[in-house]
Amino acid sequence: MYVYDEFDRSFLAERVAEFRDQVERRLSGALSEDEFKPLRLMNGVYLQLHAYMLRVAIPYGTLSGAQMRKLAHVARTYDKGYGHFTTRQNIQFNWIKLEDLPAAMAALAEVGVHGIQTSGNCIRNVTTDQWAGATPEEVDDPRLWAEILRQYSTAHPEFSYLPRKFKIAITAADHDRAAVKVHDVGLRLHRNAQGEMGFEVLVGGGLGRTPFIGKKIRDFLPAEHLLSYVEAIMRVYNRFGRRDNIYKARIKILVHEIGAEAFSAEVEKEWEAIREGALHLDAPVVEDIRSRFITPDFAQLPDHPAELTGALENPAFATWHRNSVHAHKVPGYSIVTISLKAVGAPPGDATGEQMEVVADLADTYGFGEIRVGHEQNLCLPNIAQKDLPELWRRLEAIGLATPNVNLVNDIIACPGLDYCALANARAIPVAQEIAKRFADLDRARGVGRLHINISGCINACGHHHVGHIGILGVDKAGEEFYQITIGGRADEHAQLGTLLGPAVPYDQVPGLIEDIVDAYMELRASPRELFVDTVARLGVEPFKERVYAAH
Template sequence: MYVYDEFDRAFLAERVADFRDQVERRLSGALTEDEFKPLRLMNGVYLQLHAYMLRVAIPYGTLSSDQLRRMAHVARVYDRGYGHFTTRQNIQFNWIKLEDLPQAMADLGEVGVHGIQTSGNCIRNVTTDQWAGATPEEFDDPRIWAEILRQYSTFHPEFTYLPRKFKIAITAAPKDRAATKVHDVGLRLHRNEDGELGFEVLVGGGLGRTPFVGKSIRPFLPVRDILSYIEAIMRVYNQFGRRDNIYKARIKILVHEIGAEAFAEAVEAEWANIRDGALQLTDEIIDDIRARFLYPDFAAVEDQPAEMTAALEDPRFATWYRNSVHRHKVPGYSIVTISLKPVGAPPGDATADQMDVVADLADAYAFHEIRVGHEQNLCLPNVAQKDLPELWRQLDAAGLATPNVNHVSDIIACPGLDYCALANARAIPVAQEISKRFADLDRSRSIGRLHVNISGCINACGHHHVGHIGILGVEKNGQEFYQITLGGRADEHAQLGTLLGPAVSYDQVPGLIEDIVDAYLELRASPKELFVDTVHRLGVEPFKERVYATH
């Protein structure tokens, strides 16, 4: 956990005071909605389909139990009793009244949580691997570098009004759990042949109306140069990014139009002027940030203890353990993923009571720490194996032990037309119905790893382009239709999905997904071949032939 200081707390208090004054002026009529819009967006406040929505940043996906408990308080007191976790490690409250927003922000600010730079044309919340600091795969804790970038980017005077929003993701493990290749900038932390720590830098990734996978412009950048190199990227984008057309303003369009090589040359030229300046990180700066992260004082505990051996005789616990528990870098400990995708429920939602339960369990078993993942699930990164049986029992009692992580019912979905003013179609009800169709755990296990992503409009907040099965809601003559893509992926082998065929109506989607899965079970080379690998081997035509023959 990163430990915030008095400067951080005073900064947030001043920000809340400013926003309270702005809200009072809006309520009194002194500010019109158009005048209020840029002020609220700087604090993560959107005007959605039915109400204002507050988006709160969870920097690099790390929460303390006190912070999660305070989010539960906000959901309970100011909202409708729940919050929605997003694909970019934020939480959204969809029903807060405008007059209550300043006090909700003040309550969150007391525990170091805010909505700053979760909206607007600025550098957004920097995201990373939810297993950071715990997985044995990683080269370093990527949160250190995410925090450095957070401090650098917050209210950066030159990059507060970029051509468009800007998103950075970092991974430090060979397995990419942060979807770095579909961000404006993706940073892959690794070591070179001499053992030096540095970043591969990717630019121009992104989804939405015009999706692209990021291009590598520098295979290895020493860690001390990360701020100056990001600064160079931002300057090139700020100067040459288009401002005449909102649909062509993202950095991915600039990289695509001039080419990755030309973009890299422009960045290198800009970087040459600043690389040895004030932005170069010293060991003292890096060590200071690293020292502000408090790590658990791991006790020496038994690996695979007797408690685990006995508990695994219970088939329900054994199923959850195989699905939701992962290896930790410290013997005797585990990483636990908590599914927020119970069958028939909105993906990514957690009630205030559930948030309180998770906070209490983090206090009891996980050193007071919780993580939020790209897949809209939660994670307890540091749990002693001996505590897993009791942790499971309490999660199960709270409806939080669904063992469907990475299965077909572990669906990523945006809020869609139920909340969003931009959406063309519903996403949540589609996800709910699909999860019901695949509620049988034995069937899900036989299918294996399969990611379904749903977006309610072309803005792609559900990342449908990189779902193994992607579902995009579109509007046709006032009715909801859905396009289906196959073969996308957001990991280290990121790839955009291929359109399967004509869009289908709302009521046809669940059955069509079942048909796709049934076709996969017939077409796969063996039970070990994953859905996405079958699609890559055969293409979409064999699926198209089977699926559209029945629709």
């Protein structure tokens, strides 16, 4: 966990006081909604279909037990008892009253949590791998570099009014769990042939109305130049990005229109002027920030202790362990993924009670640390293997031990038309019905790893373009229809899905998804061939023929 200092606490206290005054002026009528809008957006406050929504940043997806308890407090006190974890490692509260927002923000500020830069045309919450610092795969802890970017980007005066919102993601492992290739800037931390640490730099990724996979503009950027190079990218975007058309304002459109090579040349030219200036990351500065991350005091423990071996004789525990427990870099410890996708539940939602129990479990068994993943699940990254049986029992008691991580009913979904003013169609009920169709665990396990992503509109908050199966809600003459794509993926081999065929009405979607899965089971070369690999091998047509013949 990173330990914030007095500057951070003072900054948040001042921002809360400022926003309290702005809300009072809005309630009194001194500010119109149009005047209030840019002020609230700076603090992560949206006006949704039914109420204001507060989006809270979780920097690089890391929470302490105390912070999670405070989120639970806000859910119970100011909302309807729950929160929604998003694909950007944020949490959203969808029912907070305007007059309660300052009090909710003040409560969050007590534990260093806020909604600053979770909205607006600025650099948003920097995201990374939810297994950061725990997985044996990585070359360094990417949270260190995400924190450096957080400090650099927060309230940056030059980049507070960009042409459009801007998102950065970092990974340090070969397997990308942060979806870096579909971000405005994606950074892959690795070592070159000389053993030096640096970044592969990608720009121009993004989904929404016009989806693109990011283009590589640098194979290797020495780590010491991270800030100056990101600054150069931001300057070029700020100077050349479209401000005349909101649909063409993202950096992905700029990179596409002028080409990655031309964009890279502009960045390199800008970078040459600033690379050795104030933004150069000297080793003592980096080490000071690294020292503020409290490393867990891991004990010397055996792998596969007797407590675990005995518990694995219980089939239910063994199933959960096989699905939700992952290798840790320290012997005797494991990484645990907590599914927020119980069958029939809204994907990504957690109640205040569940959040409090997760906080207690983190404090008792996991050094007080919790992570939020891109897939809208939670993670306890540092659990002793001997404690896994008791952890499972306590998760089971609150409905958080569903062993479906990465399976067909571990669905990513945006809030859709149930909440969002931009949505054309519902997403949550579609996800719930599909999950019910695959509720039988043996069936889901037989299907294997398969990611379904659902968005209620073209803004693609559910990342449908990169789902193995992607579902996009569209409006047709006032009725909800859904386009289906297959073959997308968000990992190190990221690619956009291919449209399967004509859009289908709401009530046909679950059956069509079942038909796609059944077709895959017939077409795959072996039970070990993943859905996305079968699509890559055969293309869309064999699926299209089978699926649309049934409708």
